[in-house]
Amino acid sequence: xxxxxxxxxxxxxxxxxxxxxxxxxxxxxxxxxxxxxxxxxxxxxxxxxxxxxxxxxxxxxxxxxxxxxxxxxxxxxxxxxxxxxxxxxxxxxxxxxxxxxxxxxxxxxxxxxxxxxxxxxxxxxxxxxxxxxxxxxxxxxxxxxxxxxxxxxxxxxxxxxxxxxxxxxxxxxxxxxxxxxxxxxxxxxxxxxxxxxxxxxxxxxxxxxxxxx
Numbered sequence: 547x548x549x550x551x552x553x554x555x556x557x558x559x560x561x562x563x564x565x566x567x568x569x570x571x572x573x574x575x576x577x578x579x580x581x582x583x584x585x586x587x588x589x590x591x592x593x594x595x596x597x598x599x600x601x602x603x604x605x606x607x608x609x610x611x612x613x614x615x616x617x618x619x620x621x622x623x624x625x626x627x628x629x630x631x632x633x634x635x636x637x638x639x640x641x642x643x644x645x646x647x648x649x650x651x652x653x654x655x656x657x658x659x660x661x662x663x664x665x666x667x668x669x670x671x672x673x674x675x676x677x678x679x680x681x682x683x684x685x686x687x688x689x690x691x692x693x694x695x696x697x698x699x700x701x702x703x704x705x706x707x708x709x710x711x712x713x714x715x716x717x718x719x720x721x722x723x724x725x726x727x728x729x730x731x732x733x734x735x736x737x738x739x740x741x742x743x744x745x746x747x748x749x750x751x752x753x754x755x756x757x758x759x
Contacts (some may be wrong), residue, residue: 547615562614568646570605573603575588575607575608580738585736586609589606609731609732610731610732612640612727613744615727618726620695620696620698620747621746622743622745623744624742625730626691626740627690628688628689628737629687629738630737633654633655633735634656636655636731637694638729638730643727651663655709656684656734657684657685658681659679659684660707660713661676662716663676696718698724703722
């Protein structure tokens with residue numbers, strides 16, 4: 547799969563995407579088309595502090611969408627994005643294409659770096675845990691290239707995530723599927739997305755060395 551789009555006005559096809567709601571809230575945001583990007587809308591009476599997780603109205607800034615084509619194999623997903631205050635544009639990887647998120651991974655950009663979250667259900671209720679992070683000092687209203695790579699090897703399944711040229715990798719659970727869906731999510735404040743791309747990748751010499759016997 548090789549795909550790319552610019553989120554500038556008139557340059558992308560919304561029919562290629564499925565809007566997805568968080569299972570944590572009934573409320574959600576909507577996309578505002580700007581000249582060179584899309585941004586999640588925020589109610590005028592909602593402060594940046596009130597958008598952070600755990601607040602009563604957090605869901606009103608949440609907006610996610612998945613690219614409808616199923617992905618498989620060694621894949622890179624990347625987007626150029628920014629945040630207006632502290633957080634939190636992200637790349638989402640989902641087991642399923644569903645209008646409400648089920649089990650998924652989030653590669654989250656915010657002012658102190660990037661986090662990798664695993665979202666799942668426990669006794670039918672949404673649950674989540676942090677499974678990786680990279681500390682960085684990032685600034686609001688700056689464009690950052692957020693990258694995620696899924697790599698399948700004979701020694702296991704791995705995820706790489708990075709911002710610009712800084713990043714790290716970790717092992718995924720063995721039950722992570724060989725086919726999945728990818729997209730973007732805006733939450734915890736106003737986020738902007740400028741583009742999105744998917745590309746097939748080949749294992750790097752460095753990765754081959756890491757998993758060599």
